[in-house]
């Protein structure tokens with residue numbers, strides 16, 4: 001064998017060895033983000049760490065369409081490379097006083113109830129027809145038959161005994177009675193603090209399109225504003241974009257998302273991995289988003305029970321939040337009941353309360369389910385989720 005041949009052989013062997021080594025390194029790096037026994041299905045997506053904090057996008061003007069294209073004259077446009085940007089973190093609005101801040105939105109859609117009631121009650125000499133009108137107004141606001149009867153009964157007694165028609169006095173009664181129905185004594189805290197040596201676990205459920213993913217993203221912001229370490233779990237593996245959507249919410253406030261690489265992956269397995277990662281990460285709380293499901297599809301409700309059971313193999317669940325679209329009325333009540341049977345609901349999130357004059361649903365759903373409304377969604381903006389405050393709510397309704 002010539003010297004040249006053996007040189008070639010050495011070169012070939014060295015190249016093969018180098019390529020094999022490179023392959024091993026790439027494999028290790030890629031595998032680095034995967035977790036536990038289910039490492040082939042989920043990854044934890046950590047957001048970039050960032051030195052700069054900015055206010056949320058919500059109120060910032062968006063770049064005009066066509067930005068990045070520069071007209072260099074003569075009708076010729078060339079693409080301009082965008083300036084490299086430093087990834088930035090948003091600073092979410094503090095949770096305190098959010099409902100007061102959003103009160104105008106609540107009032108805009110629900111003031112009509114208060115105004116109609118006050119007009120009727122202050123009109124003096126209330127006859128049967130007027131009381132029926134009061135009842136209708138309350139029913140239209142989705143207060144429910146039982147609570148409506150109760151409220152009208154109490155107001156009738158007070159009007160009979162006192163006979164007052166002074167609008168301010170009547171307003172005071174209405175405020176008192178509505179507040180009693182909303183029940184300020186209920187514990188509305190969201191369980192989001194570490195329990196012993198483990199993170200709190202929050203599971204978010206509901207039918208399609210009620211606003212679950214949006215709520216999880218907004219809730220993460222509420223908790224980040226309270227300086228909590230949050231991990232998100234994208235167990236909505238049914239809708240392709242849901243995990244991306246959730247991850248984007250997380251990245252905006254520096255929160256990692258545990259998600260599957262594979263569309264249609266087992267949601268229980270992703271939920272399990274999310275809780276596991278949150279434990280390893282020593283997070284304060286993990287919030288698991290689930291796919292929207294119709295309450296009348298038994299298979300899907302079984303799947304949800306399985307997600308719950310599988311998480312519980314690893315950690316107790318501290319909070320199961322049912323997201324209800326406030327505009328769905330009685331159908332929403334039925335959903336609430338069925339979900340309540342499948343998983344033990346501990347709190348309600350009423351989304352889209354900004355677009356409906358049906359604020360009475362707060363009372364109705366609490367009674368039917370026996371669990372408190374803990375959060376309300378009042379818009380599509382990132383900070384349009386507020387802890388539910390009974391007093392601010394009633395004040396917004398009656399003006």
Ligand SMILES: Nc1nc2c(ncn2[C@@H]2O[C@H](COP(=O)(O)OP(=O)(O)OP(=O)(O)O)[C@@H](O)[C@H]2O)c(=O)[nH]1
Nearest residue numbers: 208209210211212213214292351352377378379380
């Ligand atoms: N006006 C208003 N819109 C909301 C609110 N919450 C959510 N939405 C909108 O509702 C739509 C559905 O929200 P998603 O979070 O994608 O709903 P989802 O329940 O996760 O959907 P599925 O996963 O398909 O079941 C989006 O357009 C949200 O912006 C709210 O409080 N007010």
